[in-house]
Amino acid sequence: MKVSISWLNDYTPIKMDAADLADALTMAGLEVESVSERYAYLNSVLVGRIDEIDPHPKAEKLKLCRVSAGDHRLSVVCGAPNVKRGMFAPLALPGTVFPDGSKLEKTAIRGQTSEGMLCSDAELGLGTDKSGIMVLDSSLKLGDRLPAALDLSDALLEFDLTPNRPDCLCVIGIAREIAAIQHTPLNYPDYSLDDSQSEISRLTSVKIEAPDHCPRYAARLVVNIKIEPSAFWLQDRLLSVGLRPINNIVDITNFVMMETGQPLHAFDFDRLAENRIVVRTADAGETFVTLDQKERPLSPEMLMICDGQKPVAIGGVMGGLNSEIESDTTRVLIESAYFEPSSIRRTSKQLALSTDASYRFERGVDPNGTVAALNRSAKLMVEICGGKLISGLIDEHPKPQKSKQLVLSTRHTNRLLGTKLNRNDIGDLLKSIEFSVEAQPGDNDKDQLVVQPPFFRVDITRPEDLMEEVARRFGYNNIPTTYPLMPADARSPAKEIDLRNRIKNLMVGFGFTEAITYSFIDNLACNRLRLKTDDERRMLVNILNPLTEDQAVMRTSILPGLLDTVRYNSAQQIRRLKLFEIGKIFIHKNPDNLPQEIEMLVGLWTGARHEPSWHTTEILCDFYDIKGVAEELLRALKLDKLKFTRLPDESCNYTRPGCSAQILVDKSPLGIVGEIHPEVLKNFDVKQTAYIFEINFNRLVPLISGKTSVKPIPKFPAVFRDITIYVKKSIETQDIFEKIQNLNEELVESLQLLDVFKGDPIPADKKSISIRVTYRSPNKTLEDEDVHDLHKSITDRLVKAFDASLPA
Numbered sequence: 001m002k003v004s005i006s007w008l009n010d011y012t013p014i015k016m017d018a019a020d021l022a023d024a025l026t027m028a029g030l031e032v033e034s035v036s037e038r039y040a041y042l043n044s045v046l047v048g049r050i051d052e053i054d055p056h057p058k059a060e061k062l063k064l065c066r067v068s069a070g071d072h073r074l075s076v077v078c079g080a081p082n083v084k085r086g087m088f089a090p091l092a093l094p095g096t097v098f099p100d101g102s103k104l105e106k107t108a109i110r111g112q113t114s115e116g117m118l119c120s121d122a123e124l125g126l127g128t129d130k131s132g133i134m135v136l137d138s139s140l141k142l143g144d145r146l147p148a149a150l151d152l153s154d155a156l157l158e159f160d161l162t163p164n165r166p167d168c169l170c171v172i173g174i175a176r177e178i179a180a181i182q183h184t185p186l187n188y189p190d191y192s193l194d195d196s197q198s199e200i201s202r203l204t205s206v207k208i209e210a211p212d213h214c215p216r217y218a219a220r221l222v223v224n225i226k227i228e229p230s231a232f233w234l235q236d237r238l239l240s241v242g243l244r245p246i247n248n249i250v251d252i253t254n255f256v257m258m259e260t261g262q263p264l265h266a267f268d269f270d271r272l273a274e275n276r277i278v279v280r281t282a283d284a285g286e287t288f289v290t291l292d293q294k295e296r297p298l299s300p301e302m303l304m305i306c307d308g309q310k311p312v313a314i315g316g317v318m319g320g321l322n323s324e325i326e327s328d329t330t331r332v333l334i335e336s337a338y339f340e341p342s343s344i345r346r347t348s349k350q351l352a353l354s355t356d357a358s359y360r361f362e363r364g365v366d367p368n369g370t371v372a373a374l375n376r377s378a379k380l381m382v383e384i385c386g387g388k389l390i391s392g393l394i395d396e397h398p399k400p401q402k403s404k405q406l407v408l409s410t411r412h413t414n415r416l417l418g419t420k421l422n423r424n425d426i427g428d429l430l431k432s433i434e435f436s437v438e439a440q441p442g443d444n445d446k447d448q449l450v451v452q453p454p455f456f457r458v459d460i461t462r463p464e465d466l467m468e469e470v471a472r473r474f475g476y477n478n479i480p481t482t483y484p485l486m487p488a489d490a491r492s493p494a495k496e497i498d499l500r501n502r503i504k505n506l507m508v509g510f511g512f513t514e515a516i517t518y519s520f521i522d523n524l525a526c527n528r529l530r531l532k533t534d535d536e537r538r539m540l541v542n543i544l545n546p547l548t549e550d551q552a553v554m555r556t557s558i559l560p561g562l563l564d565t566v567r568y569n570s571a572q573q574i575r576r577l578k579l580f581e582i583g584k585i586f587i588h589k590n591p592d593n594l595p596q597e598i599e600m601l602v603g604l605w606t607g608a609r610h611e612p613s614w615h616t617t618e619i620l621c622d623f624y625d626i627k628g629v630a631e632e633l634l635r636a637l638k639l640d641k642l643k644f645t646r647l648p649d650e651s652c653n654y655t656r657p658g659c660s661a662q663i664l665v666d667k668s669p670l671g672i673v674g675e676i677h678p679e680v681l682k683n684f685d686v687k688q689t690a691y692i693f694e695i696n697f698n699r700l701v702p703l704i705s706g707k708t709s710v711k712p713i714p715k716f717p718a719v720f721r722d723i724t725i726y727v728k729k730s731i732e733t734q735d736i737f738e739k740i741q742n743l744n745e746e747l748v749e750s751l752q753l754l755d756v757f758k759g760d761p762i763p764a765d766k767k768s769i770s771i772r773v774t775y776r777s778p779n780k781t782l783e784d785e786d787v788h789d790l791h792k793s794i795t796d797r798l799v800k801a802f803d804a805s806l807p808a
Helices: 018-027 040-044 171-182 232-240 248-260 341-351 356-361 370-385 410-417 423-431 463-474 495-509 559-571 623-636 678-683 697-703 733-742 784-801
Strands: 002-004 032-037 045-056 059-069 072-078 088-092 107-109 112-114 155-159 206-208 216-223 264-268 277-281 287-289 295-297 303-306 311-314 332-338 394-396 406-409 436-439 448-452 577-587 596-606 642-646 655-665 668-676 690-696 719-728 748-757 766-775
Touching (some): 018 171, 216 277, 248 264, 303 341, 410 423, 423 436, 423 463, 559 577, 596 623, 596 697, 690 697, 733 766, 766 784
Antiparallel strands (some): 107 112, 436 448
C-alpha cells in the first residue's frame, strides 16, 4: 500500500515530517516499509535557457539548440513548435529516467548530436500538455534542479500491512490513524446526494440469488457520459500510488477505491442485456472471458455478476470483456457491493487471479461503506465526465451486518498491558479511532466500558482486540517495562543435563563435531550392522507413516546415522571426520508397552590423525586414537575403576575382532571401542576405515560423583624405574597394571606403558612388555636404596603372578 503526503493532506493536515510520521505510524502498528521522494527522478532535470537556435540540416521540423544550465552548455536537438531563443525550459541530462520508464541517453538524431532533452509537462509527469516544451519562469536560477526550483516535494510512504488491517488499505484509513496520532480533525469527502426522487428503479434492477456470497449490492446510474482522458490531478493521484490511468470513468472507480477502500466496478449500461443485474453463482462447466482477454473455467461456488442473459463479471475479482467501458460509452452503471471474504478468497485462489479489488474484498471491506463510496464515485462522474445522475439508489441488502458490542474491563486491560489507565483514558483512546464507547450501566466500580467497533474494523471481535487498540493508541513506548516476579533462589540443573553438556564440551575440546541424525532408520539397518538374530536391538518400533522407506523404524543404534553422514561427506571429498552424537535408541521389548528409551554416546573417527600440514606427513587414525579419546573422556569425568579389556570375538557384531575392546567400570560393562567391521562399512557404502566408541549414557550417569577430591602438589622429586618382562600373548597390559595397583605400595605414584614387542628373540608364544613406574614420597627425596628393594619386589611378584620371565 502506497500513499503520498499530499493526498493525505486532503483529509487531515500533516504536521509531522515524513520520517517522524513513518516512525509514529510504525509504532502504532502500521509498518512503514520505506519513505521515498516522488519527484526524485527529476533531480537530473535542470533549469535551462535556450541561447541559440539553428535549423537542422537534414530535418525541417527539427532545430539545433544551444542550451545553458549553470555550468552545463549542451547541444540539444528539439522538435517542439514553441521553442524560441531566450526561453527558460526544463533540460533533462543523460541518465534521466522518465515516469514512463524510458531512460535518456546521449544520442545522434539525423546525424546531429543531442546531449540532453528539452521536456514537456507530460514527459516530466507534471501535466498533460504534450504540444510543446514546458515554459519556466525566467526568474528561476539557471542550473538549479527542477524539484528545488519549482518547490516540488511529496514524500511517498509505502506500508507493509498485516492481513487484519484492511481498513488501512485506503488513504482515508491511513489518514484516520494519522489524525489520531496528531490529534487533528479527519475531514471526509461529501458523500451526500439528493435522492428525493427515484427514477433508477424504472430503468434497471438488481436481484441477489446468492445472499450468502453477496450480502449487499448497491448501484447508481449516470448517463450522458463522455469518455476521455482524466484531468491531470486525477491521473497524478493514481500515478502516485502506482496505478495506471486508463480513462475518466475507470480512473474515478480506482480513485475512490484507493480513497475509501471500497472496490467499485463500472458497467457499460447499454451492453447489459435487459439492463439489469443478477447476482448468482456460476453454472457447472461455465466459462468466462475477463478484462485481460483470458477465458477462465468457472466452478459452481464462484460468484458471478450477470445481466439478464449472461455473466458480465466475476464478483469481487475482475470484470468481463463483454461489458467494459469503451470510447463510445454514454451510460454507466456503477456497482458497489459487499462480498463474503471467504468466497472471494476461494475464487481468487482457484483462478490464480489476484487484483486490487480481490485483495481488499478477501480481507474484508466496510459493509456500511458501500453507499458512501457509490455516492462519491457518482458525484465525481457528474463533475468530471459531464454526466447526469439518474436520481435514486438501488441498495439490495438481504443480510444486513449486525453491530458488535463488547464489554471491556479497565482493570483487566491494565493487568494485561501493564498500564495504569482509568476508564476515561481508555474511552478517549478508542474514540480517537471512531469507536463508540459508553460506560457500562450499573457499574458502580467504574471499571467496565461498552464498546461498539466501527463496521470498517472487521478485525475487532473480542475484548482482547480492544486491549490491543488501547496499547496501540497509548503507545507501546509509553508502556513501562516490567519483569516477572521470580524467586531469588535457583536449583541446580539436573545431573543428566549437566553431564550431557560436560561431555559435549569435552568432545569439542578433543576436536570432534556434534552430529544430530534422524531417530528413524532403515528397517534393514540391523542386518547391515550384522546384529545377531537374538540381539535385543532387533526389537524395532515401526513407523505408521514413514517419511521415506529408509526411515521406516525407530533407531536401535546411533551408528547407522553416523555412517550415512560419513558416506555423504566422503562423496563431497571430506574424508577426515571426527563426529559424536548423544541421543536415544528405542528397544521395543514388549509390543503392549512403550519402547525402552536408552540414551547413548557414540564417537566416530575416520581419516587422518591430524589436519593436513606442510610439516607432517599424513598418518591415518587407528584403534589407539579412538581408545585414547574414550579413555581421556572418562578420566576427565573422574570415573574410577576404569578398565579396557578385549572384546570376545563372538561379541563383535559391527566391530572387527581383534581390534575391539570392552569398557568396564568396576567389572560392569559401560560400552565398547573398536574398528568398524569391514563388512559393515561395505554395507553402508563407506570406503575408508573408521573407528568408534559407544557408551551407555544411562549407565554412566550414576557412576559420576558430584564430589571433587584434591591433593597438594608434590614437594619432592620423583624417581623412575622400568620393568620389562616376557608374558604370554593372551595377557593384557591392563591386568599387569591392576596387579601393581592392588599391591597398594605407598611410594608407587603412576604407571606408564613404554613398549610392547613381539618377535625375535622373544619366544613365539610370548610378548615383551615394558612399564615405567614412577616412585615419589610425600615426605622426603627418595634415594636409590629407598626404591631398589621395592622395585625388585614388585618385579618378582609380577613374574610369579603371570608366569613371566625376565630378559637375559
